Amino acid sequence: MAAEKQLNNEDLELTNSGDRSPEAVSSSDIYIDPVAEKKLLFKLDLVLTPLIGLLYLVSFLDRSNIGNAKIQGMPEDLGLVGSQFNVATSIFYITYCLFETPMALLLKIIRPSRMIPCAVIAWSLCTIFTCFVHNYAGLVAVRLIMGACEAGLFPSLNLYLTMVYKREEQSKRLSYLFTAAAVSGAFGGLIAYGISHMDGVGGYAGWRWLYIIEGAFSILVAVLVYFTLPDDPKLAWFLNEDERALVRARQEITARYRGSEEFDWAETRKAARDPKVWLSAVIQFCADISLYGFSTFLPAIIRAMGYSSVHAQLLTVPVYLFGSFTFIVVAIIADRTKKRFGILLVMSIIMIIGYILFLTVTKAGVLYFATFLIAAGVYIGPGLNLGWLNINVAGHYKRATAVGIQQSLGNLGGVVAGQIYYQSPRYWVGYGTSVGAMGVAVVGYVFMYIHLKRLNAERDRVEQTPGADASNFAGKTGDEELEFRYQF
Structure with missing residues (x-):
C-alpha cells in the first residue's frame, strides 16, 4: 500500500518546515509513497479544481457584472443620479463582511456539499431578480x-x-480561486459583448439579459x-x-496543523488575540481596494x-487572462520555494507603477499597458496574503476564525472601492487611493515578515539553548507550539 507505518525523509522535512509536532510524528509514523501521492494529488485536482474554480468564477461573475451593466445603460434605465x-x-x-465569519465556522456543521450549493442558489436568484429591478x-x-x-x-x-492539501501545496490550489476570479472578468466581458446584441429582445434591455x-x-x-463535491476527501466518491x-x-x-474536529470557543478567541491575524486583515483590506476597484x-x-x-x-x-496566467505561475513558485514576502513586495511595486501611469499619462496605448501591470499583481496580493495566513495559523477552528476576520475586514475594501471611482473620464481619486492602499500593504508585508521571523527566532533560541525557559509554550497547541515554524 502507499501508506505504511514508517517515517521517511519527506515526512521529516514536513515536520521540520512548520508541521513539526512530536505527537503528529510518533502517533502515525507513516510512510507515504511519493509516486502514489503524486497520483492522488492529480486525481484530487482533476475533480476538485474545476468544481472550486467554477464556484468562485460564478461568485465573482455575479457580484462584479454590475460594472458591465453600467456601460450598457443600467444607471440611465434605473434613473440613478449622483453617487447612487x-x-x-x-x-x-x-x-458580505458581516456574514463571513459565522458562515466559515458553520462549514463543517452544515457540510460543504449542502451549505455551498444552497448559498449559490440563493445569490443566483438575487442575480436573476436584478433583471426586474x-x-x-x-x-x-x-x-x-x-x-x-x-x-x-x-x-x-x-x-x-x-482540509485537503498540505501547507506547501496550498498556494497553487488557492491560485485557482483567484484565477477563476480573473477568468470570470474575461468571461464576463465576452458574455457582456454577446448580450449587448440582445438589447430589446423580449422587451428587456441588454443589461437585464446579462443578469438572467x-x-x-x-x-x-x-x-x-x-x-x-465530497464533504471529506477521505470519503471522496472518485477515490479507491x-x-x-x-x-x-x-x-x-498534518493532524496538528488541521486541529481538533470539535468546535471550541477557545480556538476562536486565540484567533481574535493573534496580532498576525489583524495585520493580515489590514493588508487584505488594502489589497482588496485595488482588487474590487479594478475588477468592477x-x-x-x-x-x-x-x-x-x-x-x-x-x-x-486579454487583461484578465494575463492576470490569471501570472497568478498561476507565481503561486507555483511560492509553493516550491515556500517564500511569499519577496513575491508580494515585487508584485505590489509593479501595481503601484501601473497606477502611477494612470495618474500621469494620457495616451490610450500606455494606459492600456498599465492595466496589464495592475492585473499582474491585483489577484496575487489578496491571494498570496490569504495563503500566507493559512499556512501560519494551525487548528481548524482557529484558522476558520482567522480567515473570517481577515476576509471580513479585507472585504470592507470593496466598500471603499465602490466609492472612489466616480470622476469619469479620469478616475483620479480611484487611482490615487489605490496607490496609497498598495503603499500601506507594502509596509504591512514588511511588518509581517519581521514578526514571523522574530517568532521563529524565539522558538529556535528556546530549542537550541540548554536549560532555556520554555514555560511560555507549555500546554500550547496549534501554531503556538514550540515545534511549529512559521513560513515567510
Whole structure:
C-alpha cells in the first residue's frame, strides 16, 4: 500500500518546515509513497479544481457584472443620479463582511456539499431578480441580500482546501480561486459583448439579459456541486480504497496543523488575540481596494480611454487572462520555494507603477499597458496574503476564525472601492487611493515578515539553548507550539 507505518525523509522535512509536532510524528509514523501521492494529488485536482474554480468564477461573475451593466445603460434605465451607482456597488460588501465569519465556522456543521450549493442558489436568484429591478431602492435591496448569500463561499472554499492539501501545496490550489476570479472578468466581458446584441429582445434591455443568463448559469453550477463535491476527501466518491487510505495517512501527518474536529470557543478567541491575524486583515483590506476597484470598474476605465462600450468589453478579456496566467505561475513558485514576502513586495511595486501611469499619462496605448501591470499583481496580493495566513495559523477552528476576520475586514475594501471611482473620464481619486492602499500593504508585508521571523527566532533560541525557559509554550497547541515554524 502507499501508506505504511514508517517515517521517511519527506515526512521529516514536513515536520521540520512548520508541521513539526512530536505527537503528529510518533502517533502515525507513516510512510507515504511519493509516486502514489503524486497520483492522488492529480486525481484530487482533476475533480476538485474545476468544481472550486467554477464556484468562485460564478461568485465573482455575479457580484462584479454590475460594472458591465453600467456601460450598457443600467444607471440611465434605473434613473440613478449622483453617487447612487457607487453606493449600490459598495453596499454589497456590508452584508458580505458581516456574514463571513459565522458562515466559515458553520462549514463543517452544515457540510460543504449542502451549505455551498444552497448559498449559490440563493445569490443566483438575487442575480436573476436584478433583471426586474426598476429603481435605486430595488437595486440596493438585491445587492444587500446577494452580499449576505455570497458571504460564506470564499472562506468556505479556502478552508476546504486546507482540509485537503498540505501547507506547501496550498498556494497553487488557492491560485485557482483567484484565477477563476480573473477568468470570470474575461468571461464576463465576452458574455457582456454577446448580450449587448440582445438589447430589446423580449422587451428587456441588454443589461437585464446579462443578469438572467449569468444567474441561470450559477444555478446549474450549484446543482453540479451538490452531487459531486465530497464533504471529506477521505470519503471522496472518485477515490479507491488505497487512495482513501493515503488521504487518511496524509491527514494523520498534518493532524496538528488541521486541529481538533470539535468546535471550541477557545480556538476562536486565540484567533481574535493573534496580532498576525489583524495585520493580515489590514493588508487584505488594502489589497482588496485595488482588487474590487479594478475588477468592477475595468470596463469603465477602458471606455474612459476613448474606446466604445462594445470594444471596452472585449478589451478587458486579454487583461484578465494575463492576470490569471501570472497568478498561476507565481503561486507555483511560492509553493516550491515556500517564500511569499519577496513575491508580494515585487508584485505590489509593479501595481503601484501601473497606477502611477494612470495618474500621469494620457495616451490610450500606455494606459492600456498599465492595466496589464495592475492585473499582474491585483489577484496575487489578496491571494498570496490569504495563503500566507493559512499556512501560519494551525487548528481548524482557529484558522476558520482567522480567515473570517481577515476576509471580513479585507472585504470592507470593496466598500471603499465602490466609492472612489466616480470622476469619469479620469478616475483620479480611484487611482490615487489605490496607490496609497498598495503603499500601506507594502509596509504591512514588511511588518509581517519581521514578526514571523522574530517568532521563529524565539522558538529556535528556546530549542537550541540548554536549560532555556520554555514555560511560555507549555500546554500550547496549534501554531503556538514550540515545534511549529512559521513560513515567510
